[in-house]
Amino acid sequence: MGDYFERIVDVEVGADGAGALAEQMIDWMVSRGRLSRETSRERMYSLQVDEGYVPGPEWAQITQRWGEDWMPGPVAVIVGRFAHYPGQGEVEPSAAHCPHCRTATVIIDYPQRWKADAAVWQPFSDAIHAWQNTGAGAATCAACATTSPITSWQWADDFALGALAFDFWGWPPLTDDFVTEFGARLGHRIVHHTGKF
Numbered sequence: 001m002g003d004y005f006e007r008i009v010d011v012e013v014g015a016d017g018a019g020a021l022a023e024q025m026i027d028w029m030v031s032r033g034r035l036s037r038e039t040s041r042e043r044m045y046s047l048q049v050d051e052g053y054v055p056g057p058e059w060a061q062i063t064q065r066w067g068e069d070w071m072p073g074p075v076a077v078i079v080g081r082f083a084h085y086p087g088q089g090e091v092e093p094s095a096a097h098c099p100h101c102r103t104a105t106v107i108i109d110y111p112q113r114w115k116a117d118a119a120v121w122q123p124f125s126d127a128i129h130a131w132q133n134t135g136a137g138a139a140t141c142a143a144c145a146t147t148s149p150i151t152s153w154q155w156a157d158d159f160a161l162g163a164l165a166f167d168f169w170g171w172p173p174l175t176d177d178f179v180t181e182f183g184a185r186l187g188h189r190i191v192h193h194t195g196k197f
């Protein structure tokens with residue numbers, strides 16, 4: 001079960017502020033006994049970092065009960081501009097919603113298609129790569145012709161672009177109260193993933 005993860009992505013913080021915010025969040029988690037300063041590389045599979053913070057003595061306060069002998073894995077703190085996919089592999093979001101007119105651009109036409117329409121996805125993919133490399137990327141809506149920053153688009157399937165993310169590896173399900181509290185601490189909109197790797 002150690003290959004189970006939950007991820008909280010801050011989809012608003014900029015890359016320049018993400019490192020300091022990550023430190024604040026770690027300090028807060030450690031002060032509440034939810035994380036330790038100790039790090040480990042065991043039982044975690046984040047793509048971007050290879051070690052995380054091990055649980056603190058009070059970790060069970062923020063999870064559902066999975067039995068007394070359960071021990072969660074590390075929490076990876078991912079700083080930097082990344083595209084975060086909710087599950088295993090990197091399946092494109094099925095749609096992108098224009099921040100200006102809210103029209104959905106269909107990327108994967110389920111259930112007729114099971115793969116992204118390459119011509120539709122390409123400009124989004126290019127904008128995401130530009131954002132990762134430079135901090136700025138934009139895509140133009142086919143419906144209203146407005147060009148908007150790629151980070152302002154809304155994505156189907158919990159696809160998320162963010163400069164700060166936390167991967168909880170092998171933790172029992174985090175409580176809704178904790179996820180809400182965590183988002184409030186971040187002070188930004190979050191996307192919450194649960195999945196298996």
Ligand SMILES: [Zn+2]
Pocket residue numbers: 098099100101102103141142143144145146
């Ligand atoms: Zn539009």
